[in-house]
Amino acid sequence: MDIKDDKDIASTVPGLAEISKSYMEDFLSEIREILEDIELELVNLEMDPGNKDYLNSIYCSFHTIRGLAGLLNDATSSRIVTGTEELLEVVRKYSPVVAKTIINLVLDSVNFIKKLSNNNKIMTDSQFSGEVERHVQSMKKNKEDIMLEVRQPMERESRIGEILVQEGAMDRADVEDILKKQNSVYGKMKFGEIVLREKKVDASDIIKAIRMQKVRNTGSGDQYVKIPLERLDQIIGIIQNVSSIYDSVKDEAVLRFGSNDALTIESSKAYHLITDVKNILKELRMVTLQQAFQKLTRSACSIIEENHLEVMFSTMGENIEVDKEVADRIALPLGDLVRLLLEKAYAECEDETKRIGNIEVVAYEEGSTIHIDITGDALADIDEIQQDSRYMETAQKLSAMKCRLTVDDMNSEGVRVAIILKR
Numbered sequence: 001m002d003i004k005d006d007k008d009i010a011s012t013v014p015g016l017a018e019i020s021k022s023y024m025e026d027f028l029s030e031i032r033e034i035l036e037d038i039e040l041e042l043v044n045l046e047m048d049p050g051n052k053d054y055l056n057s058i059y060c061s062f063h064t065i066r067g068l069a070g071l072l073n074d075a076t077s078s079r080i081v082t083g084t085e086e087l088l089e090v091v092r093k094y095s096p097v098v099a100k101t102i103i104n105l106v107l108d109s110v111n112f113i114k115k116l117s118n119n120n121k122i123m124t125d126s127q128f129s130g131e132v133e134r135h136v137q138s139m140k141k142n143k144e145d146i147m148l149e150v151r152q153p154m155e156r157e158s159r160i161g162e163i164l165v166q167e168g169a170m171d172r173a174d175v176e177d178i179l180k181k182q183n184s185v186y187g188k189m190k191f192g193e194i195v196l197r198e199k200k201v202d203a204s205d206i207i208k209a210i211r212m213q214k215v216r217n218t219g220s221g222d223q224y225v226k227i228p229l230e231r232l233d234q235i236i237g238i239i240q241n242v243s244s245i246y247d248s249v250k251d252e253a254v255l256r257f258g259s260n261d262a263l264t265i266e267s268s269k270a271y272h273l274i275t276d277v278k279n280i281l282k283e284l285r286m287v288t289l290q291q292a293f294q295k296l297t298r299s300a301c302s303i304i305e306e307n308h309l310e311v312m313f314s315t316m317g318e319n320i321e322v323d324k325e326v327a328d329r330i331a332l333p334l335g336d337l338v339r340l341l342l343e344k345a346y347a348e349c350e351d352e353t354k355r356i357g358n359i360e361v362v363a364y365e366e367g368s369t370i371h372i373d374i375t376g377d378a379l380a381d382i383d384e385i386q387q388d389s390r391y392m393e394t395a396q397k398l399s400a401m402k403c404r405l406t407v408d409d410m411n412s413e414g415v416r417v418a419i420i421l422k423r
Helices: 006-012 016-047 052-071 075-094 100-118 126-154 160-166 172-184 191-197 203-216 229-257 262-284 290-306 324-329 331-348 382-387 389-400
Strands: 286-288 310-316 321-323 355-366 369-376 403-408 415-422
Touching: 016 052, 016 100, 052 075, 052 100, 075 100, 075 126, 100 126, 100 290, 126 310, 160 172, 160 191, 160 203, 172 191, 191 203, 203 262, 229 262, 262 286, 286 290, 286 324, 290 310, 290 324, 290 331, 290 355, 321 324, 324 331, 331 355, 331 369, 331 382, 331 389, 331 415, 382 389, 382 403, 382 415, 389 403
Parallel strands: 310 355
Antiparallel strands: 286 321, 355 369, 369 415, 403 415
């Protein structure tokens, strides 16, 4: 006897379609309730990222959703849940605390599954399916990064010189020369100190190499302490004052004793050491724009969804490093500018379907400045944007952060709002 598909069976068995629909609604209702529980546990985990009970509860909840999604034959939700479950499994095994990046990814999974449970036809939207694909790949990359950190200590310790060569900051011959001098000339000075002393690389290159070394040599037994930004700023202020004093002492020593005098030479050495310390302390304040861009993406997608707009939103350059205070505060003005650009673009749009096109936020370095460009391919009135009170308020906020705001029409090919800040 031939096996009939579900539709044929539903048409031949009275009431079966209604029963199946009732079960599906029950499954969807249960998924929504579990998602609400997960959101609560995520809030708790944000407050206490080292609490394994919260993490285990979230993991078990996703495991339950995985079974329900399978019963509903929801391939997209199953893929999101599987990726999230695998990521959480790795975090449970190897991470003593849950990073904010992981919490954000899990929260994104919750939001995607919510949308799918409320509208199973949303996967026909190419923008949504693209966002899901990027999210799944991001979870996979974070899982692989954690595993890389776990496996790395099994190899021999990474040395700063090797990292600098791998990153292209130094030649291997220069590294070998420094190592020889470390034994014969500089005595007990550390490799990084000698490299800075001989001006082989910038302090920023050494900082990045040290960070990479710490990640790779997780099992080396090093201990770390947390320093509040306020205290770090106090130290930077003290160093700047000492630097000014030494600058005066150095100049005075040259005037009184000449450039070859021992006091002048030692004063110059002390001045350079203080400058190096100041640069290193400033580097310690640097973080990437990743979290700021994640907040911005959630905000922008919410605006697009609320107003039923057809627009492709994307970000690039999330690994660009800025001062932590800027990174913490930049998401809100970026969101205000995206909202303003969308409103102005829609006002100029003659298409009743609310198709605006693309909005892209790109961060990049150019010399000693950081640029964050918000570009849209829809035309809008530049003067009207600049005269809008929200634009002027945002410009004032950014000015307080030592950022400059500009806007142009990209030769009539769209609108670009640019935020420019100096390092």
